[in-house]
Amino acid sequence: MGTQLNYCDTLADWTDLFGTMSLALVTDGEDGSAVECSVSYDRSAWYLNTVSSTDDVEVVARIKGAAGETQSVILAAVSDVTGYRFDVTPASGEVGIGQYVSNGSGTIHAGVVSAGALVDGGWNWIRARYSGGKVSVKAWGSSESEPAGWDILDATPLNVLPAGRVGLYFYNGTQRVDTFGVGTAGDAAPTADAAPAAPVNNAFALDFADGAGLGADVSGNGNPFSPVGSPQQTADTPTNNCCVLQAYVLGGPQGNVTLSNGNLTQTCSATSDDRTTGTVGFSEGRYYWEIEYTTVTAAQNFVGVYGFAWNSDGTLTNGGPIAGFASGDLLGLAVDRDICEVELFKNGVSQGVFPFVPLEGPSRPIQGNQPHTLTANFGAKPFAYAPPIGFKALCAANLEEPAHRDPGDGVGILAREGTGAQATVSGLAARPDLVFMKRLDADGTWMLFDTVRGAGRSLATNSNGAEANPTNGIREFFNDGYTVGDGSNDNALGGQYLDFFLQRGPEFGFDIVTWVGDGVSGRQIVHDCGGTPEFIMVKALTSTNGWVAYHKALGATHFIQPHQVSAAVANSDIWGDVEPNSLAFTVGNNSTVNAPAETYIAYVFRSVPGFSEVFSFEGNGSNAGPRANLGFLPRAMLGKNADDAQDWFFVSSDMDGGRNNIERWVEGNTVEQAFGSPGLFSFLSSGFDVINSSSLINGNGDTILGIAWAAQPFQYSNAF
Structure with missing residues (x-):
């Protein structure tokens, strides 16, 4: 048979x-x-x-x-x-x-x-x-x-x-x-992909262009779909992503929040502080959105923006009083990030204009807390009430144009294989005013070269040593490249190297400055990074005084050392307890920054929207770690646990074959070759998630600080 x-x-x-x-x-x-x-x-x-x-x-x-x-x-x-x-x-x-x-x-x-x-x-x-x-x-x-x-x-x-x-x-x-x-024995078996032909009457074709008839079958076979809830047809495309909700805040994922309705409706049934944030952040501009609370059950249900909250009991983060809100109320927020003010509306009526202090990184909508149900509208469909004049829907197309549509004009990474002979690197999109060079497949010292000191002069972040004049490393700078030697640390035959380079200029938020110390506390060092410095690295060139660094998360009362594993240290004679400004930063009379007749160099950085971000976050010691909002898809990051004796880390998607699941890193303060781990960070279109509990990057309660550079600004990303 x-x-x-x-x-x-x-x-x-x-x-x-x-x-x-x-x-x-x-x-x-x-x-x-x-x-x-x-x-x-x-x-x-x-x-x-x-x-x-x-x-x-x-x-x-x-x-x-x-x-x-x-x-x-x-x-x-x-x-x-x-x-x-x-x-x-x-x-x-x-x-x-x-x-x-x-x-x-x-x-x-x-x-x-x-x-x-x-x-x-x-x-x-x-x-x-x-x-x-x-x-x-x-x-x-x-x-x-x-x-x-x-x-x-x-x-x-x-x-x-x-x-x-x-x-x-x-x-x-x-x-x-x-x-x-x-x-019978020997008959052919069905293959693993064998399948009967689908009956023709099971076919369907949905016409998503018909917003009034979503689910209608236009194939002629009479197989319509029944829409669930109230789906909205929008003009949202990969070139204009509208904001939606995400069950994630700076501290990590929010496990008691359920999202639905295209991630525009959220429900929390637990008596917890779980909340959501918006997927679109902004560092400048004016934006409006609406939140309708279907169910308000607690005095601390709230709406707001990072750094500001309007609670249902009529209180604000900066005091009050203000009218509260209840189930069925539709709330509007008009946020002016340029002057840090927010106007609040209840059912179309203004409740006043209030100042707020933004948290670090791009501002984002934030809402929830305690049992509740709410639905957000960030502009994917018409607003219930007209926004104030000059305020726009929160979507990628309305974000301010970044200074650098392509960050590659100011930052670059080159992964190269050593040739064993002097070689020229050319054709770089960014002028290499500062180059960090590190061997990845074997131990080797960091080599830092810059155009201010000139080729042939090297510093190492893994050492307190004075400036060296190696026979290898960068021998000559060009506008679009440089020449490297043939040494083990820069170009050995078959060696794997990573060159990280930055272009100097206020538009890139980066400057290189030098000075000769005078031993007088309160010395002002003029810079031109285009704004207020947020991260500064300083090194004495002719002595073994170690590196010191300023980071805005620590302030001018502390310093941290790029060549050491040490935690941040409180000290008043490094920065003189004076915060930097847009014209200058201050140094005290400590020999690491201002010894008489000593020559110093400083690398001065500030955040540039869509290009770079000086950041910090608090670790939670979990593999479901915090989320850092940068406003861009990162390409490279340098960071340190400021509260623990941990190594500095440098990571880049280029070291992981262009993938955004980051598994490799190099220590900025050691000569060690690159390390690997099953997941450190997950790079996102607007920042990164920490996905490892290691104290190196996520010590529980520790401040992790760093600086990141962009691969692509958020508004030009095709997905969240």
Whole structure:
């Protein structure tokens, strides 16, 4: 007899042997529908109404059971008595053959490892054969090719196979079958991707251009979809992403918030402080959005922007009083980031204008807290009330044009293989005014070169040593490149190197300045980074006084050392306890910054929207770590745990083959080669998530500080 293939699209082909099961047709088969059997009674079987041959029969089936369970094919059992059972146990990768005798079996073979890769809890093929008085079996995973050999071949059965029906047997739980074929020995089995042709009347075509008829089937087959909730048709495209909600705040993910309605509705049923933020951040400009609270249950349900909250009990983060709000109220926020003011509206009526102090990084909507339900509108559909004049919807197209549409005009990374001979690097988009050079595949000192000191003069962030004049490293600078030597630290044959370079200029938020110390506290060092410095690295050039650094998260009362693992240190004679301004920064009389007659160099940085961000965050010691909002997809970052004796880290997507799951890093304060770890950061279009609990980058309660440079500004990203 020829092979009979049944794709399990009807229940009529199946019967319950013992009357202890429930059968159902489900849709999760590999190629469409499947028959599901659920049972609470041990050792049950279900049978296909097909009579087998008594001396030459072969069965092939694709079956799926619960993880850890054994599934079986039964050949020619008469009623509930004699036949043969072919077992597959994916969890152990074993197949076996047993004699099936009235709910029991006499084992012929067991514990044989299958030649095919089996999927525990997934779909697997099994082929069972009785031919010439012998029994055989093989099994393999659904996505694998059928193995040529048998796992058990021509075993001698205990008795002759009787006539009867064929089917499936299992112990308990739920089992599914989506393909069952019966034929003579040697018939071809269905392939892993075999599938019946879909009936034409199951086809559909949805016309998403019709906003009033979302779900309508325009194929002519009459298969419409029924929209759930109130879906909105918008003009949102990959070139203009509108803000939506995300269950993530600066401190980490918010596990008690449920998002729905295209991530515009949020529900929190737990008495926790869980909340959401918007996916679009902004460092300048004026934006308006609306929040409708369906359910207000607590005094601290709130709406706001990073650094400011309006609570339902009529209080504000900066005092009050103000009118509260309740279930059913529609709240509007008009945020002017340029002057740091927010105007609040309730049901279209202004409640006043209030100042706020932005938190670090781009400002974002933030809302929630305690049990509540709310729906946000950031402009994907018409607002209920007209925004104030000059305020725009919060979407990528309305963000202020960044100073650098392509950050590559001011920052670059070159991954290169050493040639073992002097070589020229050219064609760089950014002028390399500062170059950090590091070998990745072997230990080697950092080499820092800049155009202010000139080629041939090197500093190392892993050392307190004075400026060196190595015979290798950068020998000459050009507007679009430089020449490197042939040493182990810069260009050994076959060596793997990373060159990180920056262009100097106020538009890039970066300047290089030098001065000769006078020992007088309060010395003002003029700079031209285009704004107020947020990160400064200083090194004495002619002595072994170590590096010192200023970071805005520490302030002028502390310093941190780029060449050390040490935590930040409180000190008043490094920066003179004076915060920097847009014209100058202050140094005290400490020898690391202002010894008489000593020459110093400083690398001065500020944040530039869409290009660079000096950042900090508080670690939580979890693999579900904090999220840092930068306003761009990062390309490279330099950072340090300021509260613990941890190494500095430098990471870049270029070191991970352009991937945004960052696994490799180099220590900025050591000579060590690059390290690898299963996930440190996940780079996002607007910042990064910390995905590792290591104290290096995420010590619980520790301040992690750093500076990041962009691969792409957020408004030009195609996805969140």
